Amino acid sequence: MKYYQPAAAFRRLCDAFDQMPGIGEQGAKRMAEWLMYQSDAQAFLDTLEQAAAMPLCQCCNLVVEDAGHCPLCSDPERDAQTLAVIAETAQLQPLLDSGFPGQVYVLHGVLSPARRIGPSALRLENFFSRVQQQPPEQLLLALTDTVEGRATADYISRSLPAQRSHSLPFTELLTLPTTESE
Ligand SMILES: [Zn+2]
Numbered sequence: 001m002k003y004y005q006p007a008a009a010f011r012r013l014c015d016a017f018d019q020m021p022g023i024g025e026q027g028a029k030r031m032a033e034w035l036m037y038q039s040d041a042q043a044f045l046d047t048l049e050q051a052a053a054m055p056l057c058q059c060c061n062l063v064v065e066d067a068g069h070c071p072l073c074s075d076p077e078r079d080a081q082t083l084a085v086i087a088e089t090a091q092l093q094p095l096l097d098s099g100f101p102g103q104v105y106v107l108h109g110v111l112s113p114a115r116r117i118g119p120s121a122l123r124l125e126n127f128f129s130r131v132q133q134q135p136p137e138q139l140l141l142a143l144t145d146t147v148e149g150r151a152t153a154d155y156i157s158r159s160l161p162a163q164r165s166h167s168l169p170f171t172e173l174l175t176l177p178t179t180e181s182e
């Protein structure tokens with residue numbers, strides 16, 4: 001016997017959270033419930049709106065305070081001939097800590113038909129025009145070691161016929177020997 005049917009707005013909120021990677025159905029329900037009953041929903045919306053309006057670096061897609069280039073892309077010390085494509089901003093710091101000397105491009109996700117994330121959602125056009133205008137000697141596709149991550153790396157490789165690229169799991173990129181030594 002069914003006593004409780006969640007309101008339509010609550011179900012839509014659950015569905016929205018469920019679209020996020022790594023949340024899952026139960027996690028989405030907990031987040032929706034917290035947002036509706038325990039948080040200041042307006043403050044949350046304001047924060048979300050401000051975050052969504054942040055510009056991205058024109059070169060690497062990192063979120064930046066002001067439109068233009070991020071400090072990483074503006075750093076002349078970094079090796080512009082080595083470009084690593086990563087899936088998430090969370091991977092950036094471990095990569096820099098590993099001594100990786102090159103530049104990065106952040107996709108902010110991987111292709112996923114199930115979550116309706118296609119090439120346009122990942123702004124791959126920007127990426128393709130960057131590597132065509134300034135082809136790096138070494139293009140490393142260090143995406144998540146999942147079916148979706150591998151499919152994304154494969155899609156990028158196939159879309160760059162003239163560009164030699166090398167796919168490797170992100171964890172492997174962290175262990176690459178660096179050319180620079182103190
Ligand atoms: Zn940048």
